Amino acid sequence: MNKADTIAAISTPLGEGGIGIVRLSGPDAYRITLELFECIRSTEMSFPEPRRLYHGYIRNQEGLRIDEVLTAFMPAPHTYTREDVVEINCHSGIMTLRIILKLALESGARLAEPGEYTKRAFINGRIDLSQAEAVMNIVRARSEEAVQVASRALQGELTDKIEQIRDDLLAARAPLEAWFDYPDEHEEGAPGKDQIKAELEQLQKKVSEILQGVERNRAYQEGVSVAIIGKPNVGKSSLLNALLRQQRAIVHELPGTTRDMLEGFMSLGGYPIRLVDTAGIQGTDDPVEKEGIERSRLAANQARMLIMVIDGSTPLDEADNEITMLRKQNQGLVIVVNKKDLEKRVPLEDLEKIHEDAEIIETAAIKGEGISLLEDAVTRQLDTLLGSNSESPAIVSLRHEEILTETLKYIDSAMLALETHPLELVSLELQNAWNKLGEITGETVSEALLDKIFSEFCLGK
Ligand SMILES: Nc1nc2c(ncn2[C@@H]2O[C@H](COP(=O)(O)OP(=O)(O)O)[C@@H](O)[C@H]2O)c(=O)[nH]1
Ligand SMILES: [Mg+2]
Structure with missing residues (x-):
């Protein structure tokens, strides 16, 4: 993905309807739109003002009016993608939408990949990966509860829980690492096993609780x-x-x-x-x-x-x-x-x-x-x-479930290592758990996995 690209796509379902939207995002979104858009009252000095709807026409290269439209210009960074975004609201006809998209592409935009708007929102730091996935789940939801579950995830509920646990993992590791690095400064000796054990038990409990909500939420979703x-x-x-x-x-x-x-x-x-x-x-x-x-x-x-x-x-x-x-x-x-x-x-x-x-x-x-x-x-x-445990945050994807299950395994191993192995191993397992969990928010995730996740999105989202 090239961030300098300006992408365009039809963002509404293709079909006959009242309104269809062609959306552009990227540094050239304004320039491209202004080449196509004939605003009826564009004499104002400040045209185009942010987040105002402008009435006008989309014209083709010969200057022929294609459709009467309302166009909104939204400057970065307060947009879905955090880039300049333009939405052209036209009449929803299969041909109108396609022609307007084609004109945008001919003026320099590139056709967006599925999920690319949301991917940009993620890459530009507007939302984390679990929120991006929630967007997809909202679009796909088949029941009111499914919408609510996904909406809670979009608001960052899962992110908060995950970040909390990751902080706890770091906190549990800190005294261990300090001891490894500067054993001389710790006159009282190695960190106490009982204390670590209690912390690990808490961590096991927190991760298990999130996992408990999985089946119910999946039932709502699927x-x-x-x-x-x-x-x-x-x-x-x-x-x-x-x-x-x-x-x-x-x-x-x-x-x-x-x-x-x-x-x-x-x-x-x-x-x-x-x-x-x-x-x-x-x-x-x-x-x-x-x-x-x-x-x-x-x-x-x-x-x-x-x-x-x-x-x-x-x-x-x-x-x-x-x-x-x-x-x-x-x-x-x-x-x-x-x-x-x-x-x-x-x-x-x-x-x-x-x-x-x-x-x-x-x-x-x-x-x-x-x-x-x-x-x-x-x-x-x-x-x-x-289980009507609605307290647990919204876990809807298999991916999240797998990550949480893996995380739990690492914490279990840390617990085991605490009894049988040197403390270095405990710390290592905790680090593994911390890394693993970061895959939910997208902090420790590979480019290939990102591509896979976003490719499941629909076009124009
Ligand atoms: N009296 C009475 N007959 C019923 C009732 N439910 C179904 N039937 C009759 O039982 C027969 C078999 O019904 P059907 O629904 O095809 O049963 P299935 O073979 O289990 O699918 C039909 O003649 C129905 O009209 C009921 O509640 N009361
Ligand atoms: Mg029957």
Whole structure:
């Protein structure tokens, strides 16, 4: 990346719409824009004043007016990239936007790489790397909670926590290093192991706490998958339809109607949920149905939690019990006793005895009864599974998780070294931890990794 470059890109989605924005950033942003822009009232001496919208036209090389626009000039350093930035608000038509971009490129701008504006914001010190990643997560968020999590990261919440821990790591190392360098000046002898041990324990605790928030935040960001399982004809597809409030799946009195998996998306308690309707699990000779059942098992295996449906109007049998066995350890479970509009043949007490930690809800899926109770139960299960520890800062990326896990390993090694090795090794492990953690904020990160991170951004961001 050449900082002397001026970059340009279309910063709004390409399509027909009210307004589309071509954004320029860099030392030539003003010059290039002024070559293209015919301002209607540019007679003022101070034109262009910072952060004012100017009404005018973009003209091509022949002087032909291409579009009527509003243009804002924002001088460095108080801009997104900390460089001179110009935003040209034009009519959002695919061709208008492309032509204006082309004119900017012909006047000397270079097409921005994906994420290059944000990368410049990072390189010019406006935000750190975790904040830059938060920008991407805001753009990609699929639920309100995901937006909030990312927004907290953008405001520097994670940065603050990480910097705190890095400071603590330095503080823990300082007496060790002082001792190595000037042992003569320390009449009282080597730093006390108990003191260091206490500090290391604190550090372990702080890093672990951040890691705890990981799964929950990831659920907000990427969603959780919930599989509806049960015997044929118990009302799984009806339940999917009732939850999605649309006739997504075919419901039929014939068993084996759902032969393949169907999925739908909904949001519960802020979690984006991928709801999977599966083929009823039962013994069969039909090869298509068999394949469907295999897929049901796979879906059940991959789901974060299960909604197991039972037909409340027929007594439980061996097949119901077998399906229960599909539940894995740590998998959430809500049992739905469906068809409550019919005479009840399944005593709830029996189910409660077998599934102590599951919630049991009665529904009449075809009438939409009990659905909101079911939604509450699913939300509660997810809250429990994912830990409602909202105190922990927003960790949303796998990258952060890996770094924190590595950091924890270094601190663990330091702890081990404290017992068995010379103190030099303790200090070395702490330094490793400090370096590792710096990769989150971007202080100790390689150019190649930066390129990789920013290349995942969308164009124009
Ligand atoms: N009475 C009654 N019938 C239901 C209810 N839910 C589903 N059914 C019926 O049960 C049959 C099977 O439903 P379906 O949703 O296809 O079950 P699936 O095979 O588990 O997906 C259909 O005839 C539905 O109309 C319910 O709550 N009450
Ligand atoms: Mg079905």
